[in-house]
Amino acid sequence: MNILRAASAGTLESSDALVMVSPGEGELAIDIESVVLPQFGAVIRQAVEEVAREMGVTAGIVRVNDRGALECTLRARVETALLRGTEAGT
Amino acid sequence: MIRSLLFVPGNSPAMLQNADIHGADALILDLEDAVALKEKDGARALVKHAVKALNFGGLPLVIRVNPLGSPYLEDDLLAMVPLRPAYLMPTKVSGAGDIQRISARMAEIEASRGMKSGCVGLLPLIETALGVENAFRIASSDPRVQGMLLGAEDLASDLGAARSKAGREIFYARGRMVMAARAAGILVFDTPFTDVDDEEGLEKDAGFAKSLGFDGKAAISPRHVAAINLAFSPTVVEINYAREVMAAIPKGEEAGLGVVSLHGKMVDKPIVERAKRVLAAARQLGLEGEDE
Amino acid sequence: MSKLAGSLREAITACGLKDGMTVSFHHHLRNGDHTLNQVLAEIAGMGIKNLRIEASSLFAVHAPLVEHIKNGVVTAIGTGYMSGPLARAVSEGILPGPARFRTHGGRPAAMERGTARVDVAFIAAPAADPMGNLSGVLGPAACGSLGYAMTDARYAGKVVALTDHLLPYPLFPASIQEDRVDYVVQLSSIGNPQGIVSGTTRMTRDPVALAIARLAARVIEHSGLIKDGFSFQTGAGGASLAVTQYLKPIMRRLNVRGSFGLGGITGYLVEMLEEGFFDSLLDVQCFDLKAVASIRDNPRHQEISAARYASPLAKSAAVDSLDAVVLGALEIDTDFNVNVHADSNGIIAGGSGGHADTAAGAKLAIVAAPLFRARLPIIVDRVLCVTTPGDTVDVLITQRGIAVNPGQPELKDRLVRAGLPVYDIVKLKEMAEGYTGVPAPVKPEGKVVGEVEYRDGRVIDVIRAVR
Numbered sequence: 001m002n003i004l005r006a007a008s009a010g011t012l013e014s015s016d017a018l019v020m021v022s023p024g025e026g027e028l029a030i031d032i033e034s035v036v037l038p039q040f041g042a043v044i045r046q047a048v049e050e051v052a053r054e055m056g057v058t059a060g061i062v063r064v065n066d067r068g069a070l071e072c073t074l075r076a077r078v079e080t081a082l083l084r085g086t087e088a089g090t
Numbered sequence: 091m092i093r094s095l096l097f098v099p100g101n102s103p104a105m106l107q108n109a110d111i112h113g114a115d116a117l118i119l120d121l122e123d124a125v126a127l128k129e130k131d132g133a134r135a136l137v138k139h140a141v142k143a144l145n146f147g148g149l150p151l152v153i154r155v156n157p158l159g160s161p162y163l164e165d166d167l168l169a170m171v172p173l174r175p176a177y178l179m180p181t182k183v184s185g186a187g188d189i190q191r192i193s194a195r196m197a198e199i200e201a202s203r204g205m206k207s208g209c210v211g212l213l214p215l216i217e218t219a220l221g222v223e224n225a226f227r228i229a230s231s232d233p234r235v236q237g238m239l240l241g242a243e244d245l246a247s248d249l250g251a252a253r254s255k256a257g258r259e260i261f262y263a264r265g266r267m268v269m270a271a272r273a274a275g276i277l278v279f280d281t282p283f284t285d286v287d288d289e290e291g292l293e294k295d296a297g298f299a300k301s302l303g304f305d306g307k308a309a310i311s312p313r314h315v316a317a318i319n320l321a322f323s324p325t326v327v328e329i330n331y332a333r334e335v336m337a338a339i340p341k342g343e344e345a346g347l348g349v350v351s352l353h354g355k356m357v358d359k360p361i362v363e364r365a366k367r368v369l370a371a372a373r374q375l376g377l378e379g380e381d382e
Numbered sequence: 383m384s385k386l387a388g389s390l391r392e393a394i395t396a397c398g399l400k401d402g403m404t405v406s407f408h409h410h411l412r413n414g415d416h417t418l419n420q421v422l423a424e425i426a427g428m429g430i431k432n433l434r435i436e437a438s439s440l441f442a443v444h445a446p447l448v449e450h451i452k453n454g455v456v457t458a459i460g461t462g463y464m465s466g467p468l469a470r471a472v473s474e475g476i477l478p479g480p481a482r483f484r485t486h487g488g489r490p491a492a493m494e495r496g497t498a499r500v501d502v503a504f505i506a507a508p509a510a511d512p513m514g515n516l517s518g519v520l521g522p523a524a525c526g527s528l529g530y531a532m533t534d535a536r537y538a539g540k541v542v543a544l545t546d547h548l549l550p551y552p553l554f555p556a557s558i559q560e561d562r563v564d565y566v567v568q569l570s571s572i573g574n575p576q577g578i579v580s581g582t583t584r585m586t587r588d589p590v591a592l593a594i595a596r597l598a599a600r601v602i603e604h605s606g607l608i609k610d611g612f613s614f615q616t617g618a619g620g621a622s623l624a625v626t627q628y629l630k631p632i633m634r635r636l637n638v639r640g641s642f643g644l645g646g647i648t649g650y651l652v653e654m655l656e657e658g659f660f661d662s663l664l665d666v667q668c669f670d671l672k673a674v675a676s677i678r679d680n681p682r683h684q685e686i687s688a689a690r691y692a693s694p695l696a697k698s699a700a701v702d703s704l705d706a707v708v709l710g711a712l713e714i715d716t717d718f719n720v721n722v723h724a725d726s727n728g729i730i731a732g733g734s735g736g737h738a739d740t741a742a743g744a745k746l747a748i749v750a751a752p753l754f755r756a757r758l759p760i761i762v763d764r765v766l767c768v769t770t771p772g773d774t775v776d777v778l779i780t781q782r783g784i785a786v787n788p789g790q791p792e793l794k795d796r797l798v799r800a801g802l803p804v805y806d807i808v809k810l811k812e813m814a815e816g817y818t819g820v821p822a823p824v825k826p827e828g829k830v831v832g833e834v835e836y837r838d839g840r841v842i843d844v845i846r847a848v849r
Contacts, residue, residue, distance in 0.1 A: 015756055040819065068756020070103065080132045083131065
């Protein structure tokens, strides 16, 4: 499944994350900004990759601006952004 | 025992992750009014992931879904039923037919997931004039329905009445709801008090609801939970009186009296039943340790 | 004779300020202070270099210090607290040596020992007379107590008072008196009232902070300390301030009349004084206008010096008579050591203030903090920096549970018997990590940029540079 259009989900409030997706060629590019990057950067990346894989998204750009979201929040925001970016016509 | 049900906006991670620390007996995770139309999908995903990952202190979860006829209910049911919350809360329920349609769809989803049919209960929100008039039919429409909540804001608007703190405009609806719930043998919860800062008003409102027979009350703010719990817990006076009642019965029997009396008042069956209910509640709430 | 100097420069010159000397400042004007920046600009203009600053605290408003450090005007800092751009720059290693962090009680002790020497103290005074009698309660920049400045007045070689509200001799009431003051300089403004004190200290509405505060009040209730003569201190922020609002009904129910409220004083403590919950307030620092008005008008609201507040060398200090204190934490470790110096990435984000002093003095030192902030657990194996040693911290309170220092088994018993959610601190840490995951360790390994001096003068930890 490909990202068809730019879409986003979540917010920049504390404990949330703003996830922006956009179409792109080649491999899935993941860009992470986080208030807990030194502590959780790798874990955040892994979660984004997993959600994308589960949804069959293999190409495009995912940018995460994380404000200390718990893993469940992060996964939900990535899932919503990808759904919004991949569904035909919204 | 559910005295307080705390509303938690379904699209707020900060509120969701700490929803269980405020002392509420149950949580209402809200996909309806607390969520903007454009964020319905986001809230649904967030609640889904949160319920899977967090245990919410083991509290019973109620998920408030969007109304029948809205474009969101089907997706809500598809995403929420598999999470096995204690209850879904359908909104703007106006008749038994509404419940039966939702229940049938839930049964299909349960079956498709290999879940036991009927394992997710319903706690409908009654917030229209028609819903109040049909309260008993709704309460007895389906075995899933184990309780009802009165929603006074929408109801007042439906009635064309101004909503007030005194609540005269919902007096009939409150009485009717309690009557219907008791007749159907289900729980009944009162509408939330909407002034977050009026502690005294809340105490009065909750006390009044309890006096009408409500089992508990919803809260829109964590700050309301403690007062609601207090209002719907048996008081020390009630517990002590219930103990006296229970102690008086064997004494009366020993004395061979047909009628037992306590403080000059006859202790008859309804009084004994009430005493038993008070003591059961006290036991559940751990309030019995007050005596010797 | 008059001590009025014609200008700031005249006063600095008269004091004989030279390269390599130490100048001091107090922080009663907090983030509204105009004096430190004005004085250093003047000093820089005079070509004086290589100064040491001894401040009781430094805030975002003092960001111009960064430039003075770059230019070699300032080369060393001692302070009780540091935030804003200066803290960031110090964390990045801008100073030639480490900044020296002291506690509010440790600062007067260090001056008394002579380990912190001050050549010239610049004392911002909301009101002054021409002979150097100083008051904090009068004038446009009224800040209330001048408790921290009393130390500087007592120990500095020369004392320069800076005021924008000159009153006729003899000013009354004088917190600092003429026998300690060398010069008085009139400035157009010593501070911006909006930054000095908040109009009213706002009680938090954050439901998590309120839940923590409610639990903290119950811990105090069941600690056995709430009886007539009870004394109490709390911070002005978040959960700690909110404890006062839950303590009040408990004191009312138990019909207890407290002895004193201590510390940085807020309107909430003033209310409790006025309503008879406490007999007096001992005030080293006012946090809001209500506190300023109260210390001016109510004789039961007493101004105290930093030394009387918390100095370990004082023959006795108020913290030694304190029953309960509620403190915050950036981190706390499984040995109950608390860090309020460095944030989770090791960047300087505060300092002890009275944290370590009150923890050491109070019978019950409570740390109240959320179990995790954003995604970071509050409990760690080892804090990045020890501000307050664990053996002086009695209990940690979070929204999901309480951990009692194993050194306080009796307290633990009381809380367990009261049905409060008591856990081993390691369990509580695991509970937090259940939500957040286990954070990868962060350990700054640059040069030492800060030394944490405990109240007894020992350096108990260091802060290292971040990149």
